[in-house]
Amino acid sequence: MKLHYEITEICLLDAERRNEMYALLAACYDHVTRNVFESDLTAKTLAVLLLDEKQQLMGFSTQQIYQTRTLDGPLKILFSGDTVITPSCWGTQELVKGWCEVAARMLKEADDMPCYWFLISKGYRTYLYLPLFFQIYHPHPDERGAELVEILNHLAEEKLPGCFDTNSGLIRFPSRRGQLGDGFNGIPHHRDQDRDVRFFLKMNPDYREGVELACLAPITIENTHGWGKRMLAQAMKKLS
DSSP states (O other): OOOEEEEEEGGGOOHHHHHHHHHHHHHHEESOOHHHHHHHHHHOSEEEEEEOTTOOEEEEEEEEEEEEEETTEEEEEEEEEEEEEOGGGTTOOHHHHHHHHHHHHHHHHHTTSOEEEEEEESSHHHHTHHHHHBSSOBSOTTOTTGGGHHHHHHHHHHHSTTTEETTTTEEOOSSOOOEEOTTTSSOOTTTTTOHHHHHHHHHOTTGGGTOEEEEEEEOOTTTBOHHHHHHHHHHHHHHO
16 A cells, blocks of 8 residues: 655644544544544644545644743744554554654754654554654653653643643543553564563553653754654755
8 A cells, every 4th residue: 555644734624634533543542532632633733644545544643833931941842642543554654754844844943942852652652753763862761861851841741731740750631531442552472572662661551541651852863863863864855
């Protein structure tokens, strides 16, 4: 199946596409409601859509780009929201390429302002994008990125007041608002001894109940490595 990504502003999504997005999310996650989905979607800036040759939706990831300020000055934040790919398309990297283009756009517009990826993760697959892309991030199995804790706490408390626990780094919502369905929340045998997977499970043991782990990574070419560095560099070159 030939897939491609498209980046679109949330305000340009028509009712049919929104219906497709909600149906896909509800097929993979339990305790998803239309009201919460629409509220979360409206709060975002962009959607990265994963489409087949007939423009049918195979996945999506919602993104918000915003600016905030700490005692050290202003920051540019890329906050990732709902992300889902239909299981038959797992393994494709087109959605990741789309995310890289969004990140590249932010870097291009930020000038010298520090840029960060603020991610909340209720599944190990999402968390694994951190070690895939970045050298320094938090939380990290080797405790790298401890200097990011203060910024992460600021962002999580600002974005999710009353839900974030600074001691554990976990986000617990007052009522369930989406968790991996029974067919998607297990750990495959070939993954259960992976260091990063085991670390995620240690940090977020209640992920099956929709508990989210707050994560942060500086978005710079210097902080990426390997395949992630190549993809972000290609996205930057595309925009030049």
